[in-house]
Amino acid sequence: MTIQQLKYIVALDEERHFARAAEVCMVTQPGLTIQLKNLEEEIGIKIFDRNKVPLTPTILGTEIINKAKKILRQADEIRDFVVNEKNLLEGELKLGIISTLSPYLIPLFIKAMKEATPNVRFIIRESNTGQLMKDLETGTIDVAIMATPTGNANLIEHPVFKEPFVAYLNEGHPMAKEDFYELQPTDKTELLLLHHEFCYNAQLLDICGLKTSDKIKEQFTYDISSIETLKNLVRAQLGFAIIPQLSVLNETESGLFKPFKEPIPVREISLVVSDSFSKKLLLEKMNEAIWNCLPESLKKNFSYRKIRWNDSPYFVKEVSKYM
DSSP states (O other), X not given: OOHHHHHHHHHHHHHOSHHHHHHHTTSOXXXXXXXXXXXXXXXXXXXXXXXXXXXXXXXXHHHHHHHXXXXXXXXXXXXXXXXXXXXXXXXXXXXXXXXXXXXXXXXXXXXXXXXXXXXXXXXXXXEOHHHHHHHHHHTSOSEEEEEEOOOOTTEEEEEEEEEEEEEEOOTTSTTTTSSSBOOOGGGGGTBOOOTTOHHHHHHHHHHTTOSOSTTSSSSOOOOOOOHHHHHHHHHTTSOBEEEEGGGGTTOTTTOOEEEBOSSOBEEEEEEEEETTOOOHHHHHHHHHHHHHXXXXXXXXXXXXOOOOTTSOSSOOOOOOSBO
């Protein structure tokens, strides 16, 4: 028994004519007749007396049609409920964000979302990429802001922007006086990485043309997880760092960071959800808020991208390593 079959018998009751009912249901008359026959055979009851003109429901058929009308009303209520939930801009949302982005984006994002969704309460958790993916799959968080692609087929990724990397140099670095940075052979052994940020570190190693971090800084092992600590180590002439552009947003006058010469390495930042996430309007508002709060210096080389819900249900877009 299907919802469509119930729609057919209700239409037949209202029209009392197979051809007119088929036209209302936008189906062929033979198709409607076959579906009615299948339903009657399944329940073992004749719903309509075909010998009467116009077509007339049987006594039990009348009761079945009344129940069918009630079921169809309830189905419409479910549909309306789902549409309303997708467009609801209130309640609670658990948001995860990678630690290499959180200190720089979250203060801007919170301010933008307060204006866009004043009735939504955000619970924000900072973590690494691997943990955020697990939390999305288990439902511990609803949405994650993270670097993509993740390679996880169970998650849906909606790219928001691309963030360039910059080189962070101490004052004695040979490229410190240049306008743009080019990778120096000696920098490869000085590269500072973050603890437990495997995806982030892999990007940095790739930028530097390294396959492993085993030979980096043999005398010291830095077990750190903060970009700010990396920057302080560079200032103390204890290494070299490649960091995201947002992390130097308030250091425009310091002169310690340099943009790369082209090709410029970038990372894609996306809103990532599980395949069961339904609050589409809220995700669209988040997408817009993140883009609007970005500094113009970051947006100028990229264009705003709206979330496209007609993309593949498992939208994982492979992104080039460089612009």
